[in-house]
Amino acid sequence: MTLSVDIHKRLGEFQLDAQFTLDRGVLGILGASGCGKSKTLQCITGIETPDTGRIVLNGRVLFDSRQKINVPVQDRKVGYLFQNYALFPNMTVQENIGCGVRAQHDAKERQEIIRTIITQMQLLGLENLKPRQLSGGQQQRVALARIMVNEPEILLLDEPFSALDAYLRDILMTDFHAFLASFKKDVILVTHSRDEAYQLSSSLAIMQQGHFAACGDTHQIFEDPGTKEGAKLTGCKNIVAAQRLAAHTVLVPVWGVSFNTAQVVGENLCAIGIRGHSFLPSCRENAHAVKIVEKIEQPFEWVVKFHFPKQVVTSEAIWWRLPKAGGPLVLPEQLGVLAKDILLLYS
Amino acid sequence: MDWYPLWNSLRIAALTSVLVFFVGIFLAYYIAKLPKTVKGILDVVLTMPLVLPPTVCGWFLLLIFGLTHPVGIFLQQYGVQFVMTWYGGVLTSGLVAFPLMYRTARSAFESFDETLAWSGKTLGLSDTFIFWRIRMPYCRQGIVAGIVLSFARALGEYGATSMLIGYIPKQTATISTTVYQLWRTNDEGSAFVWVMVNLAISAIVLLIVNMLEKSNREKRAVQ
Numbered sequence: 001m002t003l004s005v006d007i008h009k010r011l012g013e014f015q016l017d018a019q020f021t022l023d024r025g026v027l028g029i030l031g032a033s034g035c036g037k038s039k040t041l042q043c044i045t046g047i048e049t050p051d052t053g054r055i056v057l058n059g060r061v062l063f064d065s066r067q068k069i070n071v072p073v074q075d076r077k078v079g080y081l082f083q084n085y086a087l088f089p090n091m092t093v094q095e096n097i098g099c100g101v102r103a104q105h106d107a108k109e110r111q112e113i114i115r116t117i118i119t120q121m122q123l124l125g126l127e128n129l130k131p132r133q134l135s136g137g138q139q140q141r142v143a144l145a146r147i148m149v150n151e152p153e154i155l156l157l158d159e160p161f162s163a164l165d166a167y168l169r170d171i172l173m174t175d176f177h178a179f180l181a182s183f184k185k186d187v188i189l190v191t192h193s194r195d196e197a198y199q200l201s202s203s204l205a206i207m208q209q210g211h212f213a214a215c216g217d218t219h220q221i222f223e224d225p226g227t228k229e230g231a232k233l234t235g236c237k238n239i240v241a242a243q244r245l246a247a248h249t250v251l252v253p254v255w256g257v258s259f260n261t262a263q264v265v266g267e268n269l270c271a272i273g274i275r276g277h278s279f280l281p282s283c284r285e286n287a288h289a290v291k292i293v294e295k296i297e298q299p300f301e302w303v304v305k306f307h308f309p310k311q312v313v314t315s316e317a318i319w320w321r322l323p324k325a326g327g328p329l330v331l332p333e334q335l336g337v338l339a340k341d342i343l344l345l346y347s
Numbered sequence: 348m349d350w351y352p353l354w355n356s357l358r359i360a361a362l363t364s365v366l367v368f369f370v371g372i373f374l375a376y377y378i379a380k381l382p383k384t385v386k387g388i389l390d391v392v393l394t395m396p397l398v399l400p401p402t403v404c405g406w407f408l409l410l411i412f413g414l415t416h417p418v419g420i421f422l423q424q425y426g427v428q429f430v431m432t433w434y435g436g437v438l439t440s441g442l443v444a445f446p447l448m449y450r451t452a453r454s455a456f457e458s459f460d461e462t463l464a465w466s467g468k469t470l471g472l473s474d475t476f477i478f479w480r481i482r483m484p485y486c487r488q489g490i491v492a493g494i495v496l497s498f499a500r501a502l503g504e505y506g507a508t509s510m511l512i513g514y515i516p517k518q519t520a521t522i523s524t525t526v527y528q529l530w531r532t533n534d535e536g537s538a539f540v541w542v543m544v545n546l547a548i549s550a551i552v553l554l555i556v557n558m559l560e561k562s563n564r565e566k567r568a569v570q
Contacts, residue, residue, distance in 0.1 A: 045465075045469050046468075046469075047465050047468075047469075072468075073465070073468040073469055074468055074469075074471045074472070074473070075471070076469070077471075078469060079469065080465075080466065080469045082462050082465075082466055084462065086460075086462045086463050086465070086466035088463060088467075088480075088481050089463075089485065090481070090484035090485060090487075099467070099470055099472060100470045102471065103471075146470065147470070150470050150471065
């Protein structure tokens with residue numbers, strides 16, 4: 001067990017209850033803004049102090065309210081990549097990285113460590129620039145280099161790509177994948193982006209209003225998010241209240257249709273989710289007639305909004321996403337969904 | 348012409364700047380962290396000398412350090428006497444200039460991006476390092492402006508100074524007390540020379556302040 005966290009903190013009206021363990025690899029914490037994910041990281045670094053609870057990293061107790069242990073931030077060996085990277089503006093790239101080098105190294109070793117990381121992080125030629133002269137991606141690499149030379153036992157990433165524009169984000173995310181693979185330490189990645197969470201994390205936790213709603217293997221969570229919030233955060237567009245009819249059948253009253261499901265429907269089912277891509281015109285399974293309401297052209301796909309014939313008129317239209325095939329968009333009479341693509345959601 | 352007042356004024360102003368620099372940033376740093384109500388009260392008390400007439404400040408200093416008052420009597424046993432000595436001038440101009448340093452330093456500290464301090468801490472940097480190598484450089488311009496303003500204020504101090512250290516030629520005479528003394532004794536010519544000296548120094552100080560503000564703006568524009 002690498003990191004185990006069980007903390008509780010009250011912040012005005014907001015109650016944070018974070019409880020999870022991380023064994024190996026990259027844990028993604030996916031949540032909407034204000035759900036407490038950054039606060040959780042700050043409690044691990046020691047920037048925030050929980051009211052009660054316990055944090056253990058590699059057998060070292062960092063915080064324990066009962067034993068009154070609260071290790072100072074400086075001694076925790078927790079690397080934290082701030083959203084804005086928090087580079088010291090008055091120092092050059094080299095000096096910034098130098099700040100991270102641990103004190104036990106002598107001057108010669110320091111130089112060696114700094115030179116190595118500058119090469120490794122592709123910062124050659126930028127050594128004497130100030131942070132404000134760097135691009136967003138370069139700033140991120142300097143911040144990571146500064147954390148790496150600090151030899152942390154775990155790395156916490158707080159929305160690492162939110163300060164970058166979309167183009168750079170896509171490029172850096174692939175680089176980041178390689179970086180995380182070479183880093184060989186445990187990582188917690190906090191994000192509100194399902195793409196980042198999916199690409200970078202091996203296990204995933206969904207955070208919702210201060211507590212962990214679901215936790216598990218990333219692919220599994222995307223296949224079966226389990227809760228409405230989880231479905232929403234993993235990008236599911238169609239979430240609707242539903243009732244259990246039989247072991248493998250659910251009824252959606254608002255849409256006026258029922259669906260067969262692959263999974264056994266639990267008694268306490270509250271909603272189902274169907275991803276925009278899951279509707280298929282040629283699918284016989286769960287096929288229903290549809291009335292197209294609106295079609296929206298996007299760069300590489302169509303978004304078609306439709307109603308079922310008996311759907312409550314005032315209810316929200318259903319999203320169907322399909323890739324552009326090249327030819328004109330042919331609108332179908334009916335759409336089907338594979339039984340396994342009906343996400344069962346519980347409260 | 349006796350240049351002692353120029354030397355004495357510069358000496359008092361320089362020492363005052365050093366004094367208010369340390370006391371000002373120390374108080375500004377710690378008070379910024381205090382709860383709101385305590386902060387509000389201390390703010391009022393510490394800014395008071397800025398709005399009080401300097402003679403009132405002088406009166407308070409005499410009340411404390413006067414030779415017939417307890418603190419004054421106590422200090423005299425160790426040969427320290429603020430009344431009628433040149434270094435008493437550091438005390439008077441220090442009191443009057445302090446709010447300028449304190450307020451500029453505080454607003455500079457309040458503009459500091461605290462995530463920088465936190466990131467320093469997660470890297471294991473000591474609080475002292477963070478203060479002197481990250482926080483102070485970040486707030487440099489505000490603090491330098493505070494020092495320059497304090498220097499200028501100290502140089503121009505008259506009211507409290509004349510009450511506590513008076514005017515003794517070659518001992519406590521400063522530019523401002525000298526100008527008054529020369530005017531009083533109808534020595535218009537000498538008074539004019541000192542006025543010119545004073546104008547020159549003030550102009551230089553204001554030029555420095557303007558240059559600082561300009562480079563500050565340019566730096567912000569880059570960021």
